[in-house]
Amino acid sequence: MSVLAFVLLAAMLVTYALLDGYDLGVGAVVHLFARSDEERGAAIASIGPFWNGNEVWLIAAGGVLFAVFPRAYASSFSGFYLPFMIVLWLLIFRGISLELRSHYPNRLWHDFWDWAFSLSSGSLALLLGVALGNLIAGLPLDEHATFVGSFALLLNPYALAVGAFSLLVLALHGWCYLRMSLPDAPVRLSIGRGLSLAVLLLDVLVTALTIVAHPMGGPRLAIAGLLGFAAFAAFCAAGIMLRREKSVVAFGATSAGIVALLGAAVATVYPYLIPSSTRYPGLTIFDSVPNSAALAGIVPVVVVGLIIVYTYLFLVVRRLIRVRDPKNVGVSLAE
Amino acid sequence: MDTVAADRLQFAFTIMFHYLFPIGTMGIAPFVAWYTLKATRTGDERAAKSARFWTKIVAVNFAAGVVTGIPMEFEFGTNWAAFSARTGNVIGQPLAMEGLYAFFLESIFLGVLLYGRERVAPGFHALSAMMVCLGSWLSGYFIVVTDAWMQHPVGYLIGKDGTVALTSLWAVLTNSFALWQYAHVLCGALVAGGYIVAGVGAFYLLSRRDVDFGREFVRAGVVTALVFSALTIFPTGDRNGADVTFYQPVKLAAMEGLFRSEQGAPLAIIGMPNVKGGTLLDPIMVPDLLSFLAYGNFRSSVVGLSAYARELWPPVELTYYAYHIMVGLGTIFIAIAVLSALLLVTKRLYRSTLGLWMLMLAMPFPYIASEAGWVVTEVGRQPWIVYGLMRTSAGVSTNVGAGEVVFTLLGFAGMYFLLGFLFLFVTLREIGHGPDPHPSEGQLLRATAQSA
Numbered sequence: 001m002s003v004l005a006f007v008l009l010a011a012m013l014v015t016y017a018l019l020d021g022y023d024l025g026v027g028a029v030v031h032l033f034a035r036s037d038e039e040r041g042a043a044i045a046s047i048g049p050f051w052n053g054n055e056v057w058l059i060a061a062g063g064v065l066f067a068v069f070p071r072a073y074a075s076s077f078s079g080f081y082l083p084f085m086i087v088l089w090l091l092i093f094r095g096i097s098l099e100l101r102s103h104y105p106n107r108l109w110h111d112f113w114d115w116a117f118s119l120s121s122g123s124l125a126l127l128l129g130v131a132l133g134n135l136i137a138g139l140p141l142d143e144h145a146t147f148v149g150s151f152a153l154l155l156n157p158y159a160l161a162v163g164a165f166s167l168l169v170l171a172l173h174g175w176c177y178l179r180m181s182l183p184d185a186p187v188r189l190s191i192g193r194g195l196s197l198a199v200l201l202l203d204v205l206v207t208a209l210t211i212v213a214h215p216m217g218g219p220r221l222a223i224a225g226l227l228g229f230a231a232f233a234a235f236c237a238a239g240i241m242l243r244r245e246k247s248v249v250a251f252g253a254t255s256a257g258i259v260a261l262l263g264a265a266v267a268t269v270y271p272y273l274i275p276s277s278t279r280y281p282g283l284t285i286f287d288s289v290p291n292s293a294a295l296a297g298i299v300p301v302v303v304v305g306l307i308i309v310y311t312y313l314f315l316v317v318r319r320l321i322r323v324r325d326p327k328n329v330g331v332s333l334a335e
Numbered sequence: 336m337d338t339v340a341a342d343r344l345q346f347a348f349t350i351m352f353h354y355l356f357p358i359g360t361m362g363i364a365p366f367v368a369w370y371t372l373k374a375t376r377t378g379d380e381r382a383a384k385s386a387r388f389w390t391k392i393v394a395v396n397f398a399a400g401v402v403t404g405i406p407m408e409f410e411f412g413t414n415w416a417a418f419s420a421r422t423g424n425v426i427g428q429p430l431a432m433e434g435l436y437a438f439f440l441e442s443i444f445l446g447v448l449l450y451g452r453e454r455v456a457p458g459f460h461a462l463s464a465m466m467v468c469l470g471s472w473l474s475g476y477f478i479v480v481t482d483a484w485m486q487h488p489v490g491y492l493i494g495k496d497g498t499v500a501l502t503s504l505w506a507v508l509t510n511s512f513a514l515w516q517y518a519h520v521l522c523g524a525l526v527a528g529g530y531i532v533a534g535v536g537a538f539y540l541l542s543r544r545d546v547d548f549g550r551e552f553v554r555a556g557v558v559t560a561l562v563f564s565a566l567t568i569f570p571t572g573d574r575n576g577a578d579v580t581f582y583q584p585v586k587l588a589a590m591e592g593l594f595r596s597e598q599g600a601p602l603a604i605i606g607m608p609n610v611k612g613g614t615l616l617d618p619i620m621v622p623d624l625l626s627f628l629a630y631g632n633f634r635s636s637v638v639g640l641s642a643y644a645r646e647l648w649p650p651v652e653l654t655y656y657a658y659h660i661m662v663g664l665g666t667i668f669i670a671i672a673v674l675s676a677l678l679l680v681t682k683r684l685y686r687s688t689l690g691l692w693m694l695m696l697a698m699p700f701p702y703i704a705s706e707a708g709w710v711v712t713e714v715g716r717q718p719w720i721v722y723g724l725m726r727t728s729a730g731v732s733t734n735v736g737a738g739e740v741v742f743t744l745l746g747f748a749g750m751y752f753l754l755g756f757l758f759l760f761v762t763l764r765e766i767g768h769g770p771d772p773h774p775s776e777g778q779l780l781r782a783t784a785q786s787a
Contacts, residue, residue, distance in 0.1 A: 049446030052401060056442050060434030062408050067431045070423025077412025077419075078732035084413055085743045088406050092750055095402035096757060099395065103761045146734050294424045294500040298431065301504065305435030316443050319455045 001295045005068040006271075006285045008302050012064060014262050016057035018173075018255050023051040025174020027094065027121020028167060030114065032191050033178050037107060039185060040114050044101060046181040049320050051098060053313070055091070067298050071145070072273040072283045079139070079147025080131070083154060087127055094120035122167060129166020133159030136268050137213055138277035145274065145283045158213050165202040169235075169261070172199050173254040176238060179247035189243070196239030203232045210268065220267060227264035231257040341740035342414045342731045347713075348744065349406050351706055352751045356400030358705050361475055361521065362528020363393050364468035366555065367448070371464035375457045381547060386464070388548075388770035389532075392762060393467070394449055397441070399758050403751070414740065418720055418730030422499045425491050425507060426481050433477035441470030475524070476517050483513035485721050486712070487582050499724075512578050516712075519571035522563045523708060526668055527701035529560030533675070534698035535766055537691040548770045550685055553694065557679055561672035568665055573628075579715075580629045583722065586715035588640045589651045590658040591625055592618075600625040600637035605659070610651045613641065649717040657710035664704040671697055 026033075026047050034040040066073045077084055097116035101109070137158050140149040172195045178185070179192070207228035211221065234257035241250035269275050276282035370386035373379055408430060411419045419427075444466035451460055490506030491499050501507065533556025539549030580587050588594075592603050594613040602625040606618030623633040630637075640648055671693055678684035684691070720727040 045450075049450035052398070053439060053443040053446060055401070055405075056434060056438045059405060059408060059438060060431065063427060063431030063434040065427075066408070066411065066419065066423050067427030068424075070427060071420050073412050073423055073427070074416035074420035074732075077409060078414070078416035078735055081413050081732070081735045081739055082743075084409055085746065088409055089746060089750055091405055092402040092754070095398055096754060099398035100757055100761055103395070103764060148734070294502075297501055297504045298428050301428070301432060302435065305432065309435060309439045313439070313443060316447055319459065320447060320451055 001299065002285045005064075005295055005299055005302075006273075008299065008306065009061060009064050009068065010262075010266060012057060012061040012306070014259055016054070016061055017258055017262060019054035019057060020051070021125075021170045021258060022173050022177040022251075023047040023054055024121045024125045025170035025172070026178055027117050027174070028125055028171040029175050029178070029191075029195075030118050033175065033187055034185065037110050041102075041110070042182055042185070043178055044098065044114070044117065046178065048098075048102075050317070052095075055095075064298075064302055068295060068302075069273060069283075069285065071287070075141075075145050075147070075283060076274055080154075082151050083127070083131070087124065090120045090124050090127070094124065122171075125167045125170040126163045129163035130154065130159045132166065132265060133162030135275065136162070136210060136265055138275040138282070140278050141274070141276040141280050141282060142278075143280050145276070145280065158209055161202070161206055161209055165199075165206045168195065168199045168202055169254070169258060171195055172235070172238065173251070173258065176242065176247055176251040176254050179242065179245075180251050183245075183247065192242040193239065196235060196242065199235045200232060200239070203228065203235060207232075207264075210264075214268060223267040224264045227260045227267060231260035231264065234260060336737050336741060338735070338737040338740065339728045339731055341737045341744065342735075343727065345414060345740055345744040345747065346410055349403070349410065349747055349751075351709070352747075352755070353400065353403035353407055354706060354709060355702060356396050356403060357471070357475065358524045358527045358702055359396040359531065360393055360400055360471045361524035362526075362701075363389055363396065363531060364464075364471045364528075365525070366528060366532055366559075367393055368461075368464040368468040369555075371448075371461045375461040381551065384770045385548060385551065388765070390448055390464075391765050394445065395758060395761050395765070397445055397467075397471075399754060401442070403754070406747070414732055414735060415720075415730050416732035416734070418725065421497060421725065421730075422721060425488075425499055425501045426484060428501060428504060429477040429480045429484075429507065433474050433481075437470050437474035437477060439470075440466050441474060444470065472521065475521060476513075479517040479520055480508055480510060480513045482712070483510045483516055485719075486516075486716060487512035487578070488721055488724055499721075512582065515571055515574040515578060519567060519575045519708070520705075522567040522571050523701065523705045525563040526560055526567055527705060529556045529558075529563060529672075530668070530694070530697050530701050532556035533560060534695045537694040538766070539769065540685060541688070541691050541695065545769045545771055553675075553684060553691070554679060557672060557675045557684070557694070560668065561676045564665065564668040564672050568669065572665070576628070583715070584638045585640065585643045585647055586649060586654065586711075587629065588638060588643075589649045589654040589715055590711060591637075592651070592655045593625065593637060593639045594641055596636060596639040596642050598626070598636045599623040599634050600629075600639075602628065603659075608651050608655050646718065649715045654711055654715040657707040657714065661704050661707040661711060664700050664707070668697070668701065668704070 026043060030040055030043050034043045062073075093116060097113040097120065101113040101117070131154075134154050134156075137156070139147050140153070142148045172192075175192055175195055179187070207225070210228075211225070234253045238250045238253035238257065241247070241253060271284045271286065272282045273285055274283040367386055367389045370382045370389065374383035374386050411423075411426075411430075444463040447455060447460065447463035448467055451463065455463075484507055487510060488499075489510050490501060490503035492502045494500055532552045536549045536552025536554075536556055539545040540553065576587075579590075591600075592606060592608045592615045593600055594615075599622065601620035601622045603615055604619045604621060606615035606620075608614075609616050626635040626637055627633045629635065640651065675684055675690055675694060678687050678690050716722060718726055718728070720730040
C-alpha cells in the first residue's frame with residue numbers, strides 16, 4: 001500500500017514537472033523568445049488558460065503528501081522553513097504578474113510584470129532543482145528525522161548544479177512549447193540550439209556528479225545511469241527536431257527527457273522520501289505512514305480523483321487548443 | 336515574542352487575508368454561471384455582457400485566492416509540524432481531496448471560461464461556468480470539513496505513539512458539525528455576493544451610466560442578499576450555534592460573555608467583558624433570551640465560564656466581540672435587504688438615492704461579518720488545536736524559532752499589502768470600465784435620454 005501511495009504521489013509530481021515545467025520555462029525564456037510587447041503578450045497568453053491548472057498539481061501533490069506521508073511532510077516543510085517561504089513568495093509574485101498583466105494596456109505596466117514573471121519563473125525553476133539536488137544528495141537529519149542544517153548548506157555546489165540543470169531543461173521545455181503554440185512567431189533559431197547544447201552538457205555533468213557524490217550499488221546504478229542516458233537521447237532528439245521545425249515532437253521529447261530524469265532521481269533515493277547524510281536514518285515511504293488501514297482509505301480516493309482529473313484535462317485541453325477563429329485568440333481579457 | 340504566539344499570528348493573518356478572496360469567488364461565481372447560462376439559452380446580449388463582466392471580477396478574485404491559498408497548505412507543514420505529523424493522516428485527506436476534486440475543476444474550467452469563448456461550443460462554455468461555481472463551493476466544503484474535524488474530531492483512532500489515524504473517511508466527510516457550519520459559511524459568502532452585485536449596480540445607477548446593467552445587478556443582488564441573509568440566521572446560524580452549545584459550551588459562554596452559569600440566562604445585546612472582574616460592563620440585557628436561543632426554553636440553565644478552569648477559557652474579549660460584530664452586522668444585512676426589497680417591489684429603488692447609497696456602502700460589511708465569524712470559530716476553539724485532543728501550544732514546529740516566523744510574517748505583510756493594493760486597483764478599474772465598454776449607439780442614446 002505504501003508503494004502504491006508513493007507511485008501515485010510520484011505520478012502527480014511528474015505531471016506537475018511536465019505541465020508547470022513548460023509554463024515556468026516559458027517564463028524563463030520569454031524575453032529571448034519575444035522582443036516586442038505584443039509578441040510577449042501572445043507568448044504569455046499561450047499559457048493563460050493553463051498555468052493555473054498546472055500549478056494545482058503542486059497543491060494537490062502537497063495535499064496527498066500531507067495525507068499519506070504526514071511525517072515526511074511535517075519534517076521536510078518545517079526543516080526547509082525559509083527556502084519554502086521563498087518558494088511561496090515567488091509563486092505568489094509569479095501568479096500576480098501573470099494575472100495582472102492583461103488588465104492595464106500600458107507599456108510600463110507590461111514591462112514590469114513581464115520581468116516579474118520572467119525572474120520569478122526562472123528562480124522557481126532553479127530553486128526546485130536545488131531542492132531536488134539536496135534530496136538526492138541526502139540531508140543532515142537529527143534523530144527525529146528533522147533537518148538541522150543551515151540555509152547556506154542547501155546551496156552546495158552539487159545542488160546548484162542540479163538547479164542550473166533544472167533551469168535549462170525547463171527553459172528548453174518552455175521554448176519547445178512556445179515554438180509549438182506560436183509557430184509563426186519570428187525567433188532566432190540559434191537560441192533553441194544553444195539551449196539544447198547546454199542541456200546536453202549539463203546532463204552529462206550532473207549524471208557524472210551524481211555517480212561520484214552518491215555511490216550506489218549495481219542495479220540502482222544501472223537503472224539511474226540508463227535513465228540518465230535516456231534523458232540525454234531525448235534531449236538530443238529535441239534539439240534535432242527543433243532544428244527541423246517539428247516542435248510538437250520536440251516538446252514530446254523534452255517531456256520524455258524530464259520523465260527520465262525524475263525517474264533517475266527516484267531510482268537513486270528509493271525507498272527514501274527524505275534521505276539522510278548523517279548517521280541517523282532518513283524517512284522511507286514505509287515509516288512515514290501512520291498505518292496501512294488508513295492508507296487503504298485514501299488511496300482509492302486519490303486514484304478516482306486522478307482518473308477524473310486526467311479525463312477532463314484531456315477533454316478541455318483538446319478543445320482549447322483547437323482554435324475556432326484564429327484572430328480572436330486571447331482577446332477575451334484584452335477587450 | 337514567544338513562538339506559539341508568532342505562529343498563531345502568522346496563520347491568523349495569512350488565513351484572514353486569504354479568506355477575503357474565496358468569499359468573493361463563492362459569492363459571485365453563481366452569478367457568472369447564471370448569466371452565462373441565460374446568455375447561452377436565450378442569446379440575450381445583456382446577459383452575455385454581464386457574464387463577461389463578472390467573469391473578469393471572479394478571475395481576479397480567483398487568482399488572488401490561489402496565490403494566497405498555497406501558503407495555507409504549506410503553513411501546516413512549515414509552522415505546525417507537530418500538529419501535522421500527529422493528525423496529518425486525517426486532516427491531510429480532505430485537503431488532498433480539495434486539490435483533486437475541487438481545485439482542478441475550478442482552475443481548469445476557469446481557463447475555458449476566460450479563454451474558451453471563441454474556441455469551444457457555447458454549451459460547453461456555459462458548463463464551464465457552472466463547473467467553476469461548483470469547484471469553488473466544493474473547495475469550501477473540504478476546507479470546512481477540515482476545520483470541523485478540529486472542532487469536533489470524528490472517525491479516527493489514536494495509535495500507541497499518539498499519532499491519529501483515520502478510521503472512516505466517510506465519518507470525517509459527513510461530520511455533523513461540518514454540515515451546518517458549511518451551510519452557514521456558504522450563505523455568508525452568498526450574502527457577500529448579493530451585496531457586491533447590488534452595490535456595483537447601485538454605483539452605476541448613482542453615476543447615471545450603464546443604467547440597464549445597474550438595474551439588473553441591483554435587482555439580482557438584492558434578491559440574493561435577502562434570501563441568504565435570512566438563511567444565514569435561520570436555520571444555518573441557529574443550527575451551527577446549537578452544535579457549539581452542545582459540543583463546545585465554554586466557547587458559547589465566551590461568545591455571549593456569560594461568566595456565571597445561570598438558569599434563565601440573559602442575552603447581552605451590547606456590553607464590554609471585564610475578564611478580571613468576571614462581569615460585563617455597561618450591558619444591555621434581554622432576560623432569559625440566551626436560554627431560549629441555546630435550548631429552546633426560557634428557564635434552561637446555561638453554563639458560564641466560571642464552571643471551567645481558567646486555562647480552558649478561550650480569549651474572552653476577542654471571541655465575544657467577534658461574535659457580536661457578526662451578529663450585529665447580520666441583523667443590519669436583513670434590515671437593508673428587506674428595506675431594499677420593499678423599495679424594489681414598489682418600483683422605487685432604482686430612483687431612491689438613499690436606498691442606492693445604502694446598498695453601495697454596505698459592500699464591505701459582509702466581508703467583515705464573514706471574517707468575524709471565523710474569528711469566533713477559531714479563537715473560540717482555543718486553547719485546543721484539535722478540540723479536546725491536542726493543545727495549540729503542542730502543535731507548533733519545534734525546529735522553527737520565533738525569529739524566523741516574525742521575519743516571514745513581515746514578508747507576508749509586505750507581499751499582501753502589495754497584493755491587496757493591486758487587487759483593488761485592478762478590480763476598481765474593471766468596475767470603472769463597466770460591463771459594456773463599447774456600447775452601441777442606440778444604447779448610448781437611450782442612456783443619455785434616461786439620465787436627462
